Amino acid sequence: MEFPEIERCGFLCVHEDTVKQVLAEMPGDETLYDLAELFKVFGDSTRIKILYALFEAELCVCDIAQLLGITQSAVSHQLRVLKSSRLVKARRDGKTVFYALADDHVRKIIAQGMDHVLE
Amino acid sequence: MEFPEIERCGFLCVHEDTVKQVLAEMPGDETLYDLAELFKVFGDSTRIKILYALFEAELCVCDIAQLLGITQSAVSHQLRVLKSSRLVKARRDGKTVFYALADDHVRKIIAQGMDHVLE
């Protein structure tokens, strides 16, 4: 990110140095965009429920649909989103496709969020 | 959440016990909704940038706007969202309002997300 050229308001509230430091340590726009995209994936009740359902065990699409009381199609659409964000992984066994959490990050991120919600 | 009554697909992929356990340990719908709402707040580039800008120091609205190169109005709207989710806190000093991260949860949640993005 480039340092802004104009000061419309009279002063930089803290020290200009601090502000420059903030800018220096701020990740690039692309990274911040990716980060927002990641959280966006967690930002939907249906997807959160799916992830929670997979906390204990891997499940097939149909079971998730029943578990959450939503359409199989809706689940499939959301699993696609979750998979492309590498939050879940798929394993095919015959006609059935089993989904599971991709790694422990998912658990940790959700746990941190839950801490805030329950606080 | 109530246990689903009908099985459209022939079997519960793992053990029925496991599925029941998942349901038993799954937080209530309200909690899951709140959790999704929280992540939704993180799921926007502008808000993520604002939070990151506040990582090092408290800043006033005008400075944030300059720092990120966006309208003061847009910043104000987003700060409102961040504040009502208790992610930032405000402190008034004369005409100026300083914003800062509400607590360490915010840092931790973002850090966890960043881990996943950079992985």
Added chain:
DNA sequence: CAAACATCTGAACAACTGCTCACATGTTAG
């Protein structure tokens, strides 16, 4: 009080999201 300044807010609009529906794909059993 009036003027200047920083911030907040409501309305309106364009862009995006998640669901449903219909159908496509892929796999197994007969």
Added chain:
DNA sequence: CTAACATGTGAGCAGTTGTTCAGATGTTTG
């Protein structure tokens, strides 16, 4: 191969979201 089943996918639609614009609120100074 065909039928049955589990899952995947594209189009369309209703609801939501973030921005801009104009103006309101609140604070300090003179």
